Amino acid sequence: MKGYGQDVWNYAYFLTKRADWADDISQEAFLKVFRSPNGFRGESSIQTWLFAITRNCAFNYRRTAFIRKVIPVGRVERQGLSPSAEAEALSNRFVDEIWEVVMELPAKYRELLVLDAKYEMTLQEMAELTGLAIGTVKSRLSRARRKAAEAWKGGSVYERA
Template sequence: METIKNIEELYEKYKPPIYTYLYYQTGNREAAEELCQEVFLRAFKSLTSYRGDCSVKTWLYTIARNLHATWYKREVKYEMLTLDNIGEAEFISDKASPEETVEKREKREQVRNILNLLKEEYRSVLILCDIMEFSYGEIASLMGWNLSKVKITIYRARIQFKTLFESEGDNR
């Protein structure tokens, strides 16, 4: 089990992945940055109450997930969340040809659009599993679910994603 030595190490190690997770969830750089700062502020405030029941990573992602849920209810309410402003530089290699760059942008746009069509639960598990590369056990701990529910939800989310992906391809 990982121990927390100091808040600076914790911040340096986990800020990039927490920010990325929140960025995928919100689709907004400013909101992701603000939520990310709040995650570490809350972690710092509750550092003494961290019991080590779960990994530090899972603990921080749980804080991030709960903050996102609150933000989503408060800020977004009835709007459809878009991921349009995810930075191009994060996904494009300097070595890619112009054709490859265009193809990657189009594919990324298609994936973002499909993620936006999924219900929150499906979008969350796909981001955690397929983008953030969490294990099923970590997702179960983070979501407060049993392992069976995680597996079933990921399976259903992938089926829905695939169906939407294929139907969008037919519409092109």
């Protein structure tokens, strides 16, 4: 949990857009790992394995609840020091704007963009985690980047390309 706890929570948050759900999902993911300590077979990295468990927990959690509306997005906590209050304020504003754009993307694009940008997963790792073909991962990631760029420039992320 020390090494991957924040990453697991962040991933659950990106999947659900809800901090309270991310708390429950990340806790459930680590409980599954604790209950089955020999579950890691070494076929992927530990992070990919934990994300797969987290993803399954998130989908199970979402099946039992209904997401009917857009949930306001707050800023995801970041660790680090800023050189000045002004620099921190400008940086936070920029980061908030980027995360708002990312969180507005449809889930199938948002997930891959986060796995790529935040967790630096390879296409193969993303394909294994999501159960998608590598070609599908590549095309969705490309569309996610394009939609994020369009949204950043003022367009809607829901417009069809």
